[in-house]
Amino acid sequence: MADIERDQVKQYVYACVAAFQFLTRIPIPMEVPFDKKTLHRSVIFFPIVGVILGLLISGAAALLSLIAPPVISAVLVLGLWIAATGGLHLDGLMDTADGVFSGRSREQMLDIMKDSRVGSFGVLAAVFIMLLKFAGLYFLFEQQAANGLSISWLLLAITAAMMWSRWWMVISISSWKPARAGGLAELFNGIKLQYVSSMTAIALFIYLIALMLYVITTGGNLYYVWLSLLIPICTAIVGWLIAKWLKRKLGGLTGDTYGAMNEVVEALNIMLVVIFIYRVLHG
Structure with a gap:
């Protein structure tokens, strides 16, 4: 019995390390098997990866x-944001944009997405998303410097954006079939409902604990609380709309589309925080 329990613990440790090695460039000197079982278990830890990345980047x-x-702070944080993931999701965004906006047939779209070269739609999509993130970060830094905006807003914007975007990746993996065989989506296809449920429970637990700590230590800010509730709701709504649109275009989802949705949801959440603060300050 003890040997079985140790083996189970080891498998989940492998899965956690695999999640960090797959989604980030954080150096973890440990070899793990990137087989289907390990990758399936790794989705449990996707929100934790988002939280750790968010805390590192918001700390910086x-x-x-x-x-x-x-302006310098915003540029450097955006650069660190991209570097922390090795541009993995940004690459998926560019490949997806090149494919779905090409105006070609479904099969040709998928072929274009497999091409390592980047086209004009990919460049435009990447520039647009990076400009949105830069504008959001610059606004938050500027308001902090000029109006004494609490650093907790910056922490919320970055960490919540990174956690809930990765939560949505897992939801989309489990909810839509792969668009083609043999790709990354195929490796993740068929993850167990218990892994998705555990991942969602972890995300909600972390988020609610963070919100409770904020309320307890500061006396609470209703604007902050309402915004914290809006972020996961908007993530689910917008993520679902994008996934449905991509499924209609491609017949399913791919590894590239997971990355694309991650980038869009991150930018969405940053913009949501910015618009919320702007309306509070100028309402």
Whole structure:
């Protein structure tokens, strides 16, 4: 019995490490089997990966806000954001944009997405998403410097964006079939409902604990609380609409589309925080 339990623990440790090695460039010197079972278990830890990335990047943002002007801070944080994932999701966004906006047949779209070369639609999509993130980060840094905006808003914007976008990746993996055989989506296809449920429970637990700590330590800010509730709701609604549209275009989803949705949802959540704060300040 003890040997079985140790083996199960080892399998989940492998899955956690696989999630970090797959989704980030955080150096973890441990070899794990990237087989289908390990990848399926790894989805449990996707929100945790998002939280760790968010805390690292928002921590760097807090430090930069003390020593650099807002525009420089925004550029450096955006660069760190991209570097932390090795541009994995941004690459998926560019490939997806090149395919779905090509105006070709479904099969040709999928072929275009497999091509390592980047076309004009891919470049435009990447530039647009990066501009949205930069504009959002710059606004938050600027308001912090000019109006004394709490650093907790920056922490919420970045960490929540990164956690809920990765939560949606798992929901989309489990909800839509792969568009083609042999790709990354095929490796993740068929993940157990218990893994999806565990992943969602972990995301909600982390989020609610963070929200409770904020309320307890600060006395609470209703604007902050309402925005915290809006973020996962908007993530699910917009993510579902994008996934349905991609499924109609491609007949399913691919590894590239997971990355594309991650980028769009991250930018959406940053914009949601910015618009919310803007309306509060100018309402």
